[in-house]
Amino acid sequence: MHKQWRHLRLWRRFFAQAVVRETHYRAHFLTTLLVGLVQLGLGIVPTLLLFGFTSEVHGWSRAEVIALVGVYQIVTGLMATFVAPNMNRMTSYLTEGELDVVLLRPVSSQFYLTLRWINIAELTNVASGIVVLVIGLVQSDLRPGFGQVVQAVVLAGCGLVLLTAVWSAMSFLAFWLQSVGPIGVVYLSAVEAGRYPLVFFPVAVRAFLTFAFPVAFATTYPVRALAGDLGWGWVALGAGLAVVAMTLVRLLWRRGLLTYASASS
Amino acid sequence: MSTVARNLRVVRRMTAAEIAQQSVYRGAWIIFMLANICMPIISLLIWRTALSNGAQLPVDERYITTYFVLLGFVTMATSSWMAAFLANDIRLGKLSSWMVRPASLLVGFVANNLSEKFLKLFALVPMIGIVWWIFRDSMNIPAGPGRWALFAVSIVLGAVLVFTIDILIAALAFWMDDVGALVQARVIISSVLSGAVVPLALMPTWSRGFVDHQPFRFTVSFPVEIVAGQLTGRELLAGFGIQLGYVVVLGVIARLVWSAGIRAYSAVGA
Numbered sequence: 037m038h039k040q041w042r043h044l045r046l047w048r049r050f051f052a053q054a055v056v057r058e059t060h061y062r063a064h065f066l067t068t069l070l071v072g073l074v075q076l077g078l079g080i081v082p083t084l085l086l087f088g089f090t091s092e093v094h095g096w097s098r099a100e101v102i103a104l105v106g107v108y109q110i111v112t113g114l115m116a117t118f119v120a121p122n123m124n125r126m127t128s129y130l131t132e133g134e135l136d137v138v139l140l141r142p143v144s145s146q147f148y149l150t151l152r153w154i155n156i157a158e159l160t161n162v163a164s165g166i167v168v169l170v171i172g173l174v175q176s177d178l179r180p181g182f183g184q185v186v187q188a189v190v191l192a193g194c195g196l197v198l199l200t201a202v203w204s205a206m207s208f209l210a211f212w213l214q215s216v217g218p219i220g221v222v223y224l225s226a227v228e229a230g231r232y233p234l235v236f237f238p239v240a241v242r243a244f245l246t247f248a249f250p251v252a253f254a255t256t257y258p259v260r261a262l263a264g265d266l267g268w269g270w271v272a273l274g275a276g277l278a279v280v281a282m283t284l285v286r287l288l289w290r291r292g293l294l295t296y297a298s299a300s301s
Numbered sequence: 302m303s304t305v306a307r308n309l310r311v312v313r314r315m316t317a318a319e320i321a322q323q324s325v326y327r328g329a330w331i332i333f334m335l336a337n338i339c340m341p342i343i344s345l346l347i348w349r350t351a352l353s354n355g356a357q358l359p360v361d362e363r364y365i366t367t368y369f370v371l372l373g374f375v376t377m378a379t380s381s382w383m384a385a386f387l388a389n390d391i392r393l394g395k396l397s398s399w400m401v402r403p404a405s406l407l408v409g410f411v412a413n414n415l416s417e418k419f420l421k422l423f424a425l426v427p428m429i430g431i432v433w434w435i436f437r438d439s440m441n442i443p444a445g446p447g448r449w450a451l452f453a454v455s456i457v458l459g460a461v462l463v464f465t466i467d468i469l470i471a472a473l474a475f476w477m478d479d480v481g482a483l484v485q486a487r488v489i490i491s492s493v494l495s496g497a498v499v500p501l502a503l504m505p506t507w508s509r510g511f512v513d514h515q516p517f518r519f520t521v522s523f524p525v526e527i528v529a530g531q532l533t534g535r536e537l538l539a540g541f542g543i544q545l546g547y548v549v550v551l552g553v554i555a556r557l558v559w560s561a562g563i564r565a566y567s568a569v570g571a
Contacts, residue, residue, distance in 0.1 A: 078493060085504070090357065218336070222332055228340075236347050
């Protein structure tokens with residue numbers, strides 16, 4: 037347990053440092069906030085237009101989809117805060133030999149590469165996501181009980197872990213491909229599918245979005261949990277998949293590390 | 302030799318050189334194009350679900366399908382990404398070394414634009430082909446080569462229009478320190494008004510007068526409408542008239558702003 041505590045303490049330091057750093061760049065904070073709000077507004081345009089032509093699609097009302105957009109905004113905001121800044125550096129870690137310095141430190145190198153950098157300003161998107169979620173819930177007359185909220189939070193957490201695992205796996209391909217900048221763009225485009233409920237997609241695509249590129253756990257399932265449609269079995273499934281995904285990424289990281297031959301020396 | 306012929310020759314040479322250079326990154330182009338078709342495919346599936354679920358859209362399934370299958374191709378073919386780079390060259394003084402050369406700095410950007418699009422085609426066309434094949438039963442395919450020829454012409458005009466808008470924005474760097482926010486605003490506004498996010502045919506009725514006549518429609522939506530939609534001869538003529546009008550008017554403005562900028566230019570570090 038001692039090791040886990042040390043990593044948690046270390047992460048708290050990363051966070052504190054990121055907060056201090058952010059106070060130096062107040063304009064960056066403001067532009068991130070503004071761009072985030074505009075993108076949130078634009079992202080919701082197709083949904084609003086869609087429900088101008090119909091009142092429900094496969095059992096989802098407009099208000100429920102708005103709640104789902106809120107959850108999407110929260111999850112992608114958390115990813116942009118804690119994961120994205122690290123994934124964007126993966127190419128330079130591996131091709132410029134910065135990984136050498138990380139490997140020498142008394143810390144799990146995978147942990148360090150995945151969570152070292154934090155972009156505090158993106159937390160504004162989490163805040164706006166919470167607002168959208170609340171608006172959606174109020175409009176849809178959903179009154180989730182305590183148990184349902186716990187289910188939703190755990191499922192969204194599983195979604196967060198699963199998406200991080202997928203993005204990490206895509207980024208760790210840098211061990212073999214050298215440059216993974218473009219792969220990050222593919223991830224960010226594909227994750228847009230999470231803006232819509234799973235049932236909006238054909239059956240084959242649903243399986244893909246649940247097990248291969250698991251945005252379903254990040255957005256659809258939490259909202260269905262809030263509506264009281266899901267049992268604890270789904271929560272267990274989500275947690276199980278998250279553990280499997282983390283194990284696989286760990287194995288991939290180990291394999292990749294074996295091929296690493298430094299870049300400079 | 303006339304200026305036009307000389308510039309064209311320079312563009313041709315530079316494009317060939319750029320293609321040779323950029324083909325080093327062919328793997329990256331394939332992956333970028335994969336990202337490029339993600340959004341159209343997601344939108345396609347969503348709107349088809351809405352239709353089959355009984356939504357009363359002003360357009361039919363064939364229009365929606367054809368629209369989104371072709372969308373990825375048209376957004377790529379008319380895109381421009383040079384505004385931030387050109388603004389940097391102005392701000393950091395790279396423009397100076399081009400002012401003593403017998404061709405404009407812009408020629409390099411034209412060559413870069415053409416060469417990247419040429420290489421992206423090889424990655425994108427097979428992907429579009431696969432999506433097309435999957436949805437072949439609900440595609441609107443115009444009979445005869447006439448519509449496809451018009452499609453090609455309007456794509457060329459659309460590409461010129463986007464490029465001109467980018468020159469205009471970047472040229473503001475002659476007077477402003479940072480045009481980054483403007484570049485980002487252009488990207489965000491055009492993504493909605495060009496029809497790249499939602500077909501303009503689905504925009505609310507009260508907005509149609511504005512939506513149908515603003516310049517961004519002619520950068521993406523209009524070319525796609527030529528194939529996907531049932532534009533009448535009259536509408537086609539009016540569309541091409543407006544598109545050509547925007548190209549000429551914005552071209553003249555860009556030309557004036559650019560030459561005013563060159564006169565106001567004082568190089569950094571010179």
